[in-house]
Amino acid sequence: MERDLTVGKPITAILKYTLPLFGSIIFQQLYNIADSLVAGRYIGTDALAAVGNGYEITLLFIAVAFGCNIGTSVITAKYFGKKDIRGVKTTVSTALIVSTVIAVILTALGLGLTKPLLHLIKTDPVIFTDSYEYLMIYLGGYIFLLSYNIATGIFSALGDSLTPFLFLAVSSVANVIVDIVFVKTLHMGVKGVAWATFLCQGVSAILALAFMFVRLKKLPHEGDEKIKKVDFKILKEISVVAIPSILQQAFISVGNIIIQGFINAFGAWATGGYAAAIKLNNMAVTSVVALGNGMSNFSAQNMGAGKPERIKKGIFGAIGMGAVISLIFTAIFLGLSEPCIKIFITDGNADAIGTGVNFLKIVTPFYVIIAVKIIADGTLRGTNRMLSFTIATFVDLLLRVMFSAILKKPMGITGIWWSWPIGWLIATPISFGLYLFAAKKNFGLKKENTPAETEEKAEEKAEEIVSENAAESIAPEDNNLTE
Template sequence: MATLTKELTSGRPLPLILNFTLPLLMGNLLQQTYSLVDAVIVGRFLGIDALASVGASTSVVFLILGFCNGCCGGFGIPVAQKFGARDYGEMRRYVFVSLRLAAVMSVAVAAVTSFWCGDILRIMQTPGNIFPGAYAYLLVTFLGIPCTFYYNLLACVIRALGDSRTPFWFLLFSTVLNIVLDLFCILVLGWGVAGAAIATVFSQGVSAALCYRYMMRRFEVLRGDASERRFSGKLARRLLSIGVPMGLQFSITAVGSIMLQSANNALGTACVAAFTAAVRIKMFFMCPFESLGIAMATYGGQNYGAGKPERVWQGVKASSLMMTIYWVFTFCVLMTCAQPLARLFVDGSETEILEDTALFLHVSVSFFPVLGLLCILRYTIQGVGFTNLAMLSGVSEMIARILVSLFAVPAFGYIAVCFGDSTAWVFADLFLIPAFAFVYRRLLRMKRQPLG
């Protein structure tokens, strides 16, 4: 029995986006769950230094994997557009070209980053007592980039077809496997911090393989003849022209995060541990914003392909309403429960780390509406094909974080680190709001014109 795809080009935007977002949200929560589990198991069973080792490389992982995941999201945009236009033959050609590009790009990125792994950590001023653990964790993560790349690409293709549920089930399987392997590698085999990374990479690899097999067997719309599986330089160039700017947008954003984390690393192991715990918790509560954004990329791409730009603006308004309601809930939770959540990672006697973690979370949640708007506008702009503008919003974030790192952190210490992300979100929105207005006007002028 074939799996059904879903068009988002007709019907009320709010329920459509909500129904599409919920499986994405569950999937993102699962991803953050095994990120949290890694940190909790490492912090509880291996100690504060091991937890700091994992955290010391967080921004670098975001830099590299963010580029890969951004490329995957970009590769899914032409698929969504052609699906919305019901040009299924061209859609299949894009899918098979993207799979070949993924093979070359992922292996190349894995080779280069693994070679420079140690130098990257030294540039980031990683404290000597946590350097070996940080190096082991980062090296394994880099070597596993092909697994991560392929899983995210396959998930993006399936979502482009309007199915956000299937990737969730494979991610659920991956999360459960990751938790079991975390405990086995760390507690039974004694592989330490490297064991946490091995568990994650292996889980994603298995999930990617199963996802590909399922997708090709169950999605009738992806079945084509041999001519549609041939490599096309023209389609590859279009995929790269969309995917690379999206990847660079994540990487450019991460450069600022690396600067901020480097400044924080210089403040000592306690600040690194607090930052690690706070970022893990923050990322968990940020999931709905990211999920809404991803949903808007598919929604925007399909409606652009169908020649219905007015629905894009309707979707932005519906998403903003959902984002605001969620923020009110999150604000209440994090303002009252930040320290109890931090105690998942460290013992209650570590009062300095607990207080620093809570401070970071209180500042971050106060600016979550700014972040929510950022996600909705950026992904919508990407979904309709204006990826270069989305990349420039990443430049705005990078500049903000660099300024905070170079001037505010040396002057004010950890409190400045707490305001680093929120300052970057404000800078990005100052660019994205007029950028979206420009894009929407362009879409209205291009209404119902053939796609290039």
Template sequence: MSRSHQMEHEKMSTILLRLSIPATIAMMVNALYNIVDSIFIGQGVGYMALGGLTIAFPVQMGIMAMAQMIGIGAASAVSRYLGAKDREKALHVVGNSYIAVVLMGIIICALGLIFIDPILRIFGATDLLMPYAKDYLQVILVGSLYFPFVISANNLIRAEGNARAAMLSMLVGTIANIFLDYLFIFPLQMGIRGAALATIISQFISLVYILAYFYGEHSSLKVQWKHMKLNWQIQKDMMMVGSSSFARQAAGSLMAIVLNNSLGFYGGELALAVYGIIQRVIMFLFMPMFGIVQGMQPIAGFNYGAKRMDRVSEVVRLSIIGTTALALFSTIFGQLFPETIIRLFNDDPALLEYGVLALRVVIAMVPVVGVQIIGAALFQSLGKAVPALVLTLSRQVLFFIPLVAILPRVGGLGLMGIWLAFPLADGLSTIFTSIWMKREMNRMKKELAA
């Protein structure tokens, strides 16, 4: 049975599981790497290094955001063109995505290294944390020459329905990263710079795997030189559709500027170290949900292109059920064992005192977030850039940033006001997304009936 036939006719729960499980495993392993990386840094270098990592991490996520903008935008178009049986147009999209990520990597590396000090200051680096953040980010920026290609290409692999290969491309790098992290931080005593070196080496290993996949026997997206001709309309379409994904990550970086500076003001370096731990825990809670999203998107995009609105609605319903169940389970675990989680990173008494309550508050509304993530991803899959962008921005920009600015000043809440902003933003953005998504589902039902 061809992949196209499976996308359009296979039982929805079966195909969603087949595409989501590998993606979920890969995302969980990647999230586990982020936790292990932070544990190694916290235990091997100290909690001040965790604070430095908190400062540098949003910049790293910004690089990923730009790569995801191209990758998700290209993947959405590829899924729709494959659904419409137009493989040649799909290949031109892939070729243009290659051009975009190579140019992006060169620009990011050059500008990042030139302006590294002011960038880190903007993200809240204090004099004590600056050496750790700078040592880490300098190395990461070198890897940005090729890391955007890895991120973008992973989306393309999923777009043609090969979730297993997309999973393996992440797994080989993640496993290498964990091994190299331990080697560079403990036996070789290379500190936080060793952690960054482990990261870029593992990213290069993923790059080699992806190139071998595309030019091996398993991929149908074999780009030739004729497909590498720059097409401004394709570039524009990719950026527009992928802009919502970029907006999510860019909003995360904007959020980090506000959040890191607020944490530094109300709680100092210790509060930044606590958030560095919580940030990794949140990623571990969210990553399985993004695995389901990655399984859903090619199915929704393909069936939308094939005019099968009934299947689009079905995959959205099943995806919401799956993300909610995963988030509920993870949140209950986090609420029951917060001290154990914090101790994994560092057992400093002050860190534990701050961290346990903060973790419980921050993750309180995570179980409802799946609806918000699925809603934004749905509009991406349908190629509807504006609603995808608005919904993606809602949690971080419309709700979280204003709450962080206001709540610490209300009734002397201070640092607790910052932690409370997380569950409030989660709940408000979910309500906002639910209303918009319900309208779109009703529109598709009418289109199906007609």
């Protein structure tokens, strides 16, 4: 069902909206973890390393899917907040057609560049073939991943976070089952892990798109004029949000690939230990990302409705929830770090286990810090402050890569782990400071609408803000960053 995030208490609206998102995150991580878990437990540490090594490269392509999800979701939410159903449907049509073209191009590029990328990150010869086969199969199903992300972004924009959760829950459980059947029963090795993901993503994408079209048909729009297949004005609006999000995630992925290369140089044991630890780390961090995404859509709907004060109230409630989630994961990973790593590594590889435990003990105490950044970034994204949000992300990334390169020499692999908290400690104050600056200016809106202000004026002002930000995004002085 659709949820209007422009009414009611902000903290209550965010909580009700994000609860299914938390469930979705859990199952999304189960989906991602399943490949590594099955590879590590039923094949061995080398297979775990191969899947983990390949996964870092898939994140480059996932970055595009994530950016398209965010761009489509934020613009759809803006039109939905304005009660402009024609705008909602035009946004959906535009996003689906353009993303299909993008998927075809990126699939071709990915299949052609897989081997060079694996060589670039110094993949250990022991795991090279498995990493290559995993990536080739995974990238063959990229169109399913991108389509699914577009569909779930649209559900989220309409205030419906339950439907994506249900799809993801069923798909994740199915992926685990198919993984085990292909690997343990059919002895397909790492290729079995990849084929399981391919099949389950395909089914999820088809079902999500079908349900999305049914949902949209139930939303009446004014006038008899047909919905445009591709609206270039709306495509520009989506791009203003999506491109910085893609760049953000892509640069993060590039940074992670560089760091993966540093780790690979220590050997397959280091790659395997890191693969286990980063999956656990991602579970914690992406749980807070649910709040960040919730704040994006909450902010976008309230921008469309001309209600900046609700955004200011909502962010602090979201930060409080993020702190609680972060502390729970910190307690679990600090107290049970070795048992958690051993869930993935069962062949007694002490070096790999020790590597994973060391990562968790260094990084997890700083989860509260990164939670603040993620939520502030989500708010900046939802209010179309894309340049601000991009700057903070680049600072985090550059510091992490720089300190990994510097500290790995005197401290070994432990120095690489310290690059995470150092980057977070510097980037988080920047993110929150940029949010405060935007909030001080009411995100470009004059003031909170009073009962005397008409809905038409609020809508016109919201359109003006989007137009101004789009113009800023192509201004020469902004170089190649977008706001």
